[in-house]
Structure formats: structure tokens, C-alpha cells
Amino acid sequence: MKGLTDRQQEILDLIKSNLENNGLPPTRADIARTLGFKSPNAAEQHLRAIEKKGFISILAGASRGIILNTEEALGIPVIGLVAAGGPILAQENIEKRIPQAHNILSNKIDYYLRVKGDSMVDVGIYENDLIGVNKKNPIKVGSIVIARIGEEVTVKTLESISSNQVVLKAENSEYSNIEINPEKDEIVFEGTCVGLLRDFS
Amino acid sequence: MKGLTDRQQEILDLIKSNLENNGLPPTRADIARTLGFKSPNAAEQHLRAIEKKGFISILAGASRGIILNTEEALGIPVIGLVAAGGPILAQENIEKRIPQAHNILSNKIDYYLRVKGDSMVDVGIYENDLIGVNKKNPIKVGSIVIARIGEEVTVKTLESISSNQVVLKAENSEYSNIEINPEKDEIVFEGTCVGLLRDFS
DNA sequence: TATTATACTGTATATAATCACAGTAATCAA
DNA sequence: TTGATTACTGTGATTATATACAGTATAATA
Numbered sequence: 001m002k003g004l005t006d007r008q009q010e011i012l013d014l015i016k017s018n019l020e021n022n023g024l025p026p027t028r029a030d031i032a033r034t035l036g037f038k039s040p041n042a043a044e045q046h047l048r049a050i051e052k053k054g055f056i057s058i059l060a061g062a063s064r065g066i067i068l069n070t071e072e073a074l075g076i077p078v079i080g081l082v083a084a085g086g087p088i089l090a091q092e093n094i095e096k097r098i099p100q101a102h103n104i105l106s107n108k109i110d111y112y113l114r115v116k117g118d119s120m121v122d123v124g125i126y127e128n129d130l131i132g133v134n135k136k137n138p139i140k141v142g143s144i145v146i147a148r149i150g151e152e153v154t155v156k157t158l159e160s161i162s163s164n165q166v167v168l169k170a171e172n173s174e175y176s177n178i179e180i181n182p183e184k185d186e187i188v189f190e191g192t193c194v195g196l197l198r199d200f201s
Numbered sequence: 202m203k204g205l206t207d208r209q210q211e212i213l214d215l216i217k218s219n220l221e222n223n224g225l226p227p228t229r230a231d232i233a234r235t236l237g238f239k240s241p242n243a244a245e246q247h248l249r250a251i252e253k254k255g256f257i258s259i260l261a262g263a264s265r266g267i268i269l270n271t272e273e274a275l276g277i278p279v280i281g282l283v284a285a286g287g288p289i290l291a292q293e294n295i296e297k298r299i300p301q302a303h304n305i306l307s308n309k310i311d312y313y314l315r316v317k318g319d320s321m322v323d324v325g326i327y328e329n330d331l332i333g334v335n336k337k338n339p340i341k342v343g344s345i346v347i348a349r350i351g352e353e354v355t356v357k358t359l360e361s362i363s364s365n366q367v368v369l370k371a372e373n374s375e376y377s378n379i380e381i382n383p384e385k386d387e388i389v390f391e392g393t394c395v396g397l398l399r400d401f402s
Numbered sequence: 403t404a405t406t407a408t409a410c411t412g413t414a415t416a417t418a419a420t421c422a423c424a425g426t427a428a429t430c431a432a
Numbered sequence: 433t434t435g436a437t438t439a440c441t442g443t444g445a446t447t448a449t450a451t452a453c454a455g456t457a458t459a460a461t462a
Binding site: 005007039042061062063 | 413419
């Protein structure tokens with residue numbers, strides 16, 4: 001799936017906003033009108049290009065037959081157990097997907113991670129909760145981070161960080177801090193926790 | 202907003218499932234085909250009736266121009282402060298709405314209620330969390346209930362219940378139990394807590 | 403240098419889709 | 433028993449929409 005050009009991205013965004021605001025996809029004429037094209041065919045050709053790159057599907061013959069294939073449309077992946085070695089978002093780790101519903105949380109959720117263990121109960125994060133992870137937010141002291149240490153993924157509060165020592169704090173008095181020397185052991189920050197979902201059942 | 206007939210409900214459900222599965226509303230012909238009508242006009246007339254009852258809007262002249270006006274499409278209301286007196290779901294209590302995203306929680310969410318105070322921290326419910334409330338689940342001892350005592354709405358664990366005593370337990374050792382005699386004081390169970398959303402920001 | 407992709411205009415047409423009009427039939431309330 | 437609502441069939445006009453074909457122009461790629 002290659003990248004879209006700026007113009008193509010504009011059109012994809014227009015389709016998304018049309019779906020969101022009006023509940024249905026736009027017609028070629030709608031697109032042309034909104035973006036100022038004088039021919040609906042300009043929209044047609046853009047749509048073909050976007051389809052070719054895999055971001056949408058076009059239903060032949062159907063009016064407004066534009067279907068999104070974007071990550072947002074598929075839903076946000078829920079990661080259960082992380083298989084040793086590979087990246088967190090690898091296909092085999094995806095337990096299910098849940099519809100993206102913005103307005104719920106103020107930050108973008110790249111994926112949900114199912115919490116194992118009780119090391120964070122003192123900040124109200126319990127086993128089996130789903131934490132919403134944002135990959136791009138800056139990592140700050142005091143924030144709850146998702147870190148990979150060697151092959152293990154863990155959720156902890158970042159207590160302190162320097163070139164030769166990272167301290168991760170478990171929010172449960174029964175656990176002790178994890179101290180890592182990044183010059184010796186591998187530590188990768190996968191993201192920060194920006195939200196939480198819990199299912200009582 | 203009057204009730205729909207069975208047939209009209211079927212058509213409304215079909216529109217919803219079309220939107221969910223295909224991402225766009227059906228045409229009159231689609232509806233006729235699916236439900237076995239020999240004339241697309243049958244669908245047209247049903248749509249008019251459903252529109253008249255307020256459940257959808259029809260965009261004149263637009264293909265697939267069917268817009269849902271249902272509660273699900275509007276999103277789940279978020280209740281902040283409950284104004285004294287009236288029902289929880291009164292319009293003035295609705296802070297905003299957030300898109301319904303099923304698959305997230307196993308039970309139906311009728312509304313979200315913003316948590317005030319720290320009386321439930323020991324079960325991981327914090328101030329400003331949004332708890333998902335289901336109105337119809339049976340109230341059981343041990344479940345977290347939303348109760349209205351007089352004019353106040355509170356979230357507590359139901360400890361015990363009998364004809365002359367209801368005990369509500371705060372999940373925070375600094376608070377004491379609330380004991381109510383339903384023969385003397387008014388207590389209404391508004392629902393049970395079936396989910397939780399937290400925004401870290 | 404030829405080719406491909408991008409980004410359009412402009413015209414035209416087949417068909418997809420809405421929607422009006424004319425009926426039939428059953429049920430229910432006034 | 434008249435009228436309204438529900439639940440359709442059947443036909444057809446109008447228009448909304450997708451989409452083919454023919455161009456123009458620019459930039460990037462092989």
C-alpha cells in the first residue's frame with residue numbers, strides 16, 4: 001500500500017468527512033463540487049488511483065459505492081498477548097478490532113493492549129483492562145509508558161530517565177522498581193497510555 | 202416519535218445493517234430485493250412512513266439519501282452533573298454524545314455517567330472516569346449500581362437488599378456504608394455499571 | 403527518451419435510482 | 433361507513449450518477 005499524494009489524501013479525507021457528517025459517501029459530482037473541479041471525471045480518476053493504492057474499494061455501478069479500507073474504518077486493533085520477538089502490532093497479536101470512536105478520548109489511540117497482572121492497581125489499572133496506547137506522544141517522566149524490555153512488554157510509570165539509567169515504577173507496593181541500563185540492556189518505548197477501557201461482566 | 206410497525210422496524214434494521222456491513226445506505230431497490238418486494242415503491246412508501254415517525258430523514262433527490270435519526274446514530278449520551286429533580290437522561294444533563302462502538306463492551310450502554318468523588322477508588326473507579334450504565338440489567342448483590350437517593354445520584358456496590366433495608370457500600374475505607382430504609386426514604390436503582398472509560402490527558 | 407503517474411477539462415451516455423401516479427386489499431378507529 | 437393507516441403491485445418519467453472516451457499539461461521514472 002503505497003502512500004497517497006496530497007491531492008489524493010484530500011479526497012480520502014473528504015470521503016471520511018462525508019461519511020462522518022452525512023452518513024453516506026459522496027458522489028463524483030459531490031467531490032468535484034467541493035474541491036472545485038469542473039469535471040466529475042477528475043474525481044473519478046482520483047478515486048481509481050486511490051483504489052489502486054488500496055485505500056478504498058469502488059463498487060462498480062453502485063451510486064456512492066465507495067468503501068473505506070483504511071485502518072480507522074477497520075477499527076482499532078486490540079492486542080492480547082504479544083508473541084515473543086516480533087512487533088506488537090504484528091497480525092498474529094491482534095485479538096480483535098473495535099470501532100474507532102473518537103470523541104471518547106482526547107488522544108489518538110493506535111492500539112489497545114490488554115493488561116496482564118496487577119502491577120498498576122494503585123493508579124486504577126486492573127488485570128484485563130484495555131489500555132489505549134498512543135505511539136507518538138512524547139515520553140515524559142511521570143507518564144504511564146508501554147515499554148519493551150528485551151522480549152517482554154510491560155506497562156509502568158516512568159520514574160526517571162537518563163543515558164545510563166531508566167527507572168520504571170510499578171504502581172503497587174508489592175512490586176519493586178525496574179531499573180535498566182539502556183547502554184547494556186535493550187529498552188524500547190512503544191508508547192504512552194492515554195486511555196482505559198474496562199468491561200464489567 | 203411514535204412506534205414503528207414490525208415491518209417498518211424490519212426496514213429500519215435493514216438500513217442499519219447495510220450501513221454497518223457495507224458502509225452506505227441501501228437504495229429502494231436494495232430494500233425491495235432483500236425483503237422480497239416486487240416493487241421498489243413498496244420500500245419508498247415504507248421509508249416515507251418511517252421518516253414521518255421521525256426515525257430517519259430522507260434527502261430529496263439524492264441516491265441512497267437515508268439518514269438515521271436513531272439514538273444509536275446520535276451516539277451515547279454522556280451525563281455530567283445531574284440536575285436536581287428531573288430524570289438523569291433529561292436533555293439538560295447531556296454533556297455530549299459519543300459514538301456507539303459495540304464490540305467494546307459486552308453489555309449495552311444506555312448512557313455514560315461522569316464519576317464525581319473518590320468513593321469507589323478501591324475497585325479502580327476514579328473521579329472523572331466515565332462509567333457505562335445499563336438500565337435493564339438485573340440488580341444483584343455485589344454489583345456496582347447507580348442509585349438515586351432522593352435527589353442525589355450515587356455509584357456504589359450493592360451490599361445487601363431487603364424490603365426494609367438497602368445497604369450501599371463505598372469502595373474506599375474512608376467512607377462508611379449508606380443504609381436506607383426503602384419504606385421510609387426513596388431509593389431508585391437507575392442501572393448497573395457495565396463498563397468504564399478513562400481519559401489520561 | 404519513452405513511459406508512467408499525476409492532475410485535471412470537456413462531452414457524452416448508459417444505467418442507477420428517486421419518485422410520482424394509479425391501483426388492490428386488509429385492518430382499525432371515529 | 434367513511435376515512436386513515438398499513439402493506440403492497442405495477443408502470444414510467446425524470447434526474448442523479450457512474451463511467452467511457454478524447455484531450456491537455458506537468459513532473460517523475462526507467
